Amino acid sequence: xxxxxxxxxxxxxxxxxxxxxxxxxxxxxxxxxxxxxxxxxxxxxxxxxxxxxxxxxxxxxxxxxxxxxxxxxxxxxxxxxxxxxxxxxxxxxxxxxxxxxxxxxxxxxxxxxxxxxxxxxxxxxxxxxxxxxxxxxxxxxxxxxxxxxxxxxxxxxxxxxxxxxxxxxxxxxxxxxxxxxxxxxxxxxxxxxxxxxxxxxxxxxxxxxxxxxxxxxxxxxxxxxxxxxxxxxxxxxxxxxxxxxxxxxxxxxxxxxxxxxxxxxxxxxxxxxxxxxxxxxxxxxxxxxxxxxxxxxxxxxxxxxxxxxxxxxxxxxxxxxxxxxxxxxxxxxxxxxxxxxxxxxxxxxxxxxxxxxxxxxxxxxxxxxxxxxxxxxxxxxxxxxxxxxxxxxxxxxxxxxxxxxxxxxxxxxxxxxxxxxxxxxxxxxxxxxxxxxxxxxxxxx
Numbered sequence: 001x002x003x004x005x006x007x008x009x010x011x012x013x014x015x016x017x018x019x020x021x022x023x024x025x026x027x028x029x030x031x032x033x034x035x036x037x038x039x040x041x042x043x044x045x046x047x048x049x050x051x052x053x054x055x056x057x058x059x060x061x062x063x064x065x066x067x068x069x070x071x072x073x074x075x076x077x078x079x080x081x082x083x084x085x086x087x088x089x090x091x092x093x094x095x096x097x098x099x100x101x102x103x104x105x106x107x108x109x110x111x112x113x114x115x116x117x118x119x120x121x122x123x124x125x126x127x128x129x130x131x132x133x134x135x136x137x138x139x140x141x142x143x144x145x146x147x148x149x150x151x152x153x154x155x156x157x158x159x160x161x162x163x164x165x166x167x168x169x170x171x172x173x174x175x176x177x178x179x180x181x182x183x184x185x186x187x188x189x190x191x192x193x194x195x196x197x198x199x200x201x202x203x204x205x206x207x208x209x210x211x212x213x214x215x216x217x218x219x220x221x222x223x224x225x226x227x228x229x230x231x232x233x234x235x236x237x238x239x240x241x242x243x244x245x246x247x248x249x250x251x252x253x254x255x256x257x258x259x260x261x262x263x264x265x266x267x268x269x270x271x272x273x274x275x276x277x278x279x280x281x282x283x284x285x286x287x288x289x290x291x292x293x294x295x296x297x298x299x300x301x302x303x304x305x306x307x308x309x310x311x312x313x314x315x316x317x318x319x320x321x322x323x324x325x326x327x328x329x330x331x332x333x334x335x336x337x338x339x340x341x342x343x344x345x346x347x348x349x350x351x352x353x354x355x356x357x358x359x360x361x362x363x364x365x366x367x368x369x370x371x372x373x374x375x376x377x378x379x380x381x382x383x384x385x386x387x388x389x390x391x392x393x394x395x396x397x398x399x400x401x402x403x404x405x406x407x408x409x410x411x412x413x414x415x416x417x418x419x420x421x422x423x424x425x426x427x428x429x430x431x432x433x434x435x436x437x438x439x440x441x442x443x444x445x
Contacts, residue, residue: 013204015200019193019196019197019200020197022193023190023193023194023197026190026193027186027190030183030186034179034182034183034186037175037179038176038179041172041175041176041179042172044102044172045168045169045172047098047102048099048102048103048164048165048168049165049168051095051096051098051099051102052095052099052161052164052165052168054091054092054095055092055095055096055116055120055157055161056158056161058088058089058091058092058095059088059092059123059154059157059158059161060154061088062085062088062089062124062127063150063151063154065081065084065085065088066085066127066130066146066150067146068081069081069130070130070138070142070145070146071142073135073138075135078131081131082131085124085127089124092120092124093120096113096116096117096120099113099164100113103164103168104171112160112163112164112167113164115160116157116160116161116164119153119156119157119160120157122153123153123154123156123157126149126150126153130145303317303318303350305317306346306347306350307343310338310339310346311338311341311346311349311350311373312332312334312338312373314346314350315332315334315349315350315353315371315373316332318330318332318350318353318354318357319331319332319357319371322357322361322369325361326361327367328357328360328361328366328367328368328369328386329367329368329369330357330368330369330370330371331368331369331370331371332371332373333370333371333372333373334372334373334374334375335372335373335374335375336373336374336375336376337375338373338375341375341380342435344411344412345380345412345432345434347408348408348409348411348412348414348430348432349373349380349382349430349432351404351405351408352382352384352405352408352409352416352428352430353371353373353382353384355402355404355405356369356371356384356428357369357371357384359426360384360386360388360426363388364386364388364389364390364425364426365388365389366386366387366388366389366425367387368386368387369384369385369386369387370384370385370386371383371384372384372385378433378434379431379432379433379434380431380432380434381429381430381431381432382429382430382432383427383428383429383430384427384428385425385426385427385428386425386426386427387424387425388425388426389422389423389425390420390421390422390423390424390425390426391420391422391426392420392422405430409430409432412432412433412435413432413433414430414431414432414433415430415431416428416429416430417429417430417431
């Protein structure tokens with residue numbers, strides 16, 4: 001069973017992504033929770049401190065007002081002092097009620113707050129009889145009252161307030177320490193999660209890279225094997241084309257030289273028999289047909305003039321022969337000298353034109369074709385254009401003729417291009433770069 005990498009890699013990557021998402025979500029939630037807890041502790045600490053400060057302030061100010069009242073012998077301002085002391089008392093009691101809600105229940109701070117509340121009630125109750133004193137009583141009893149009652153109760157209240165403040169500070173530090181500890185544990189857990197993510201990512205990366213390296217190595221081996229197989233196939237194809245061309249050459253020569261000569265001799269013999277008074281018209285027609293067939297076969301396989309006279313005469317003869325045998329008028333134009341071309345270039349150019357004209361006659365439904373061969377400094381261009389029906393899809397070179405042309409052109413490092421537009425015809429163009437020795441020979445000539 002072949003091992004597949006992508007499920008493992010996909011599972012690892014999705015797991016890593018899920019781990020990262022969970023980590024971020026957890027980190028965000030814990031950070032928000034920690035910040036909220038710390039802010040709540042700070043707010044409660046500040047509120048308790050504010051309420052205790054309010055209690056101390058009311059106590060201090062009330063003592064000052066009591067002192068001023070005892071030193072003031074005018075009874076007209078008694079209601080003003082009484083009203084202000086009532087305001088201080090209401091303010092301090094309201095602060096005590098707020099402290100009850102702020103302090104945790106069943107704690108040391110709550111017990112101390114209850115003691116403070118009792119002490120405050122005692123403290124404020126001290127001032128109620130003062131407003132019934134006569135001026136004489138103020139003079140005789142005020143100093144002793146302030147020294148023994150007011151100052152003692154005031155210090156008792158302030159001491160309890162300081163105890164509550166100390167307990168509040170201790171509670172604040174304890175809660176803050178607990179929050180910091182939780183944040184430290186969270187950071188440690190986050191680091192562990194990060195390391196787990198990194199390890200998982202490293203494992204996935206190593207597996208994926210190892211597998212990809214193996215696939216790339218196998219792909220390179222397959223590519224080298226395919227290139228080698230393609231090279232061998234191309235070499236074999238070129239050898240087949242060369243062997244085919246050589247066999248065509250030999251068969252064309254045999255038909256032209258031997259069979260053609262035998263038919264010519266037979267025709268001469270028939271001529272002598274006819275001169276002797278015997279009728280040989282039917283035999284002569286048969287011999288003429290055989291001669292024409294043999295000549296056509298020989299020229300179709302490989303025209304002797306391609307080897308004897310060169311490329312341009314062979315192309316001109318091919319154009320005349322196609323025009324004679326079909327309804328297509330073929331024109332041949334040559335630009336540049338072709339006499340010094342090697343046999344491989346002459347054969348390739350001739351076969352390109354021959355195959356293109358064969359397709360024009362068979363498929364194009366054209367009445368005119370134009371063949372142009374242009375010899376440039378570094379290349380040879382062979383084109384054949386017709387005015388036929390064309391086609392709308394890309395031409396597939398499935399035929400043996402076009403495949404043979406492609407191999408011939410590739411053998412000379414050239415390119416074959418076929419373009420067509422429906423209704424306007426088809427153009428076949430072969431570009432053959434001239435080898436360096438061919439260019440040098442021409443320049444030397």
